[in-house]
Amino acid sequence: MWAILPVKNLDAAKQRLVDVLSPAERRLLLRAMLEDVLATLSHVAALDGVAVVSRDPVAASLARSYGALLMMEAENRGQSAAVSMAAVRLAAEGVDGMITVPADVPLATPAEIGKVLAVHGPALALTIVPARGENGSNCVACSPADCIPFRFGDGSFFAHLEEARCQGITPQALHLPGLGLDIDTPADLRVLLDRPGDTRTHAYLAESGIARRLGKRGCGGGSIRVTAGQARGSP
Numbered sequence: 294m295w296a297i298l299p300v301k302n303l304d305a306a307k308q309r310l311v312d313v314l315s316p317a318e319r320r321l322l323l324r325a326m327l328e329d330v331l332a333t334l335s336h337v338a339a340l341d342g343v344a345v346v347s348r349d350p351v352a353a354s355l356a357r358s359y360g361a362l363l364m365m366e367a368e369n370r371g372q373s374a375a376v377s378m379a380a381v382r383l384a385a386e387g388v389d390g391m392i393t394v395p396a397d398v399p400l401a402t403p404a405e406i407g408k409v410l411a412v413h414g415p416a417l418a419l420t421i422v423p424a425r426g427e428n429g430s431n432c433v434a435c436s437p438a439d440c441i442p443f444r445f446g447d448g449s450f451f452a453h454l455e456e457a458r459c460q461g462i463t464p465q466a467l468h469l470p471g472l473g474l475d476i477d478t479p480a481d482l483r484v485l486l487d488r489p490g491d492t493r494t495h496a497y498l499a500e501s502g503i504a505r506r507l508g509k510r511g512c513g514g515g516s517i518r519v520t521a522g523q524a525r526g527s528p
């Protein structure tokens with residue numbers, strides 16, 4: 294099982310935060326969240342490998358530092374296109390399945406990824422961790438990797454459930470607090486800051502003054518520095 298992490302260009306990140314964060318703050322926020330997710334994935338022993346799908350140079354550099362494979366995109370065509378490209382490649386190379394996770398779930402933990410892998414069955418199988426409010430799909434495990442067409446975006450949780458059923462798959466849904474919180478809006482940021490966590494994201498929000506600006510004085514116990522994972526080979 295491989296993990297796929299799609300990352301759009303950091304300069305265009307998090308447009309729904311434009312009312313509370315500057316372009317530089319949005320870029321640095323996504324970088325911190327991306328590194329938190331890479332650190333988490335690098336510590337999941339059950340994964341055969343991690344791949345980052347991106348054309349952003351910062352994302353590419355971070356991928357290499359954590360031993361992840363870089364799958365270069367010719368252009369940003371959105372999350373569904375990025376994940377689909379990776380799924381087709383993995384399926385063609387005989388990989389038995391994949392789990393895809395976004396770059397903006399800084400509270401995701403190795404234990405949560407392990408729970409998804411533990412309940413996910415052999416092909417044909419689909420397991421989804423919905424976003425807070427069940428609007429989006431924050432984690433999707435697929436066996437085989439290309440077992441459904443991907444439909445990320447608003448309403449994707451139910452869209453992916455329907456796609457699975459259309460393929461004759463009985464999907465599973467798993468609600469997890471860390472994976473379930475993706476950071477897209479000011480409300481999401483405030484929820485994150487209400488939860489304790491020793492993440493790079495908490496540290497950045499505190500050190501930058503963003504937490505104080507949003508009226509949140511406490512935001513965890515500081516940053517963590519997890520050693521970058523070792524490369525696990527190529528699919």
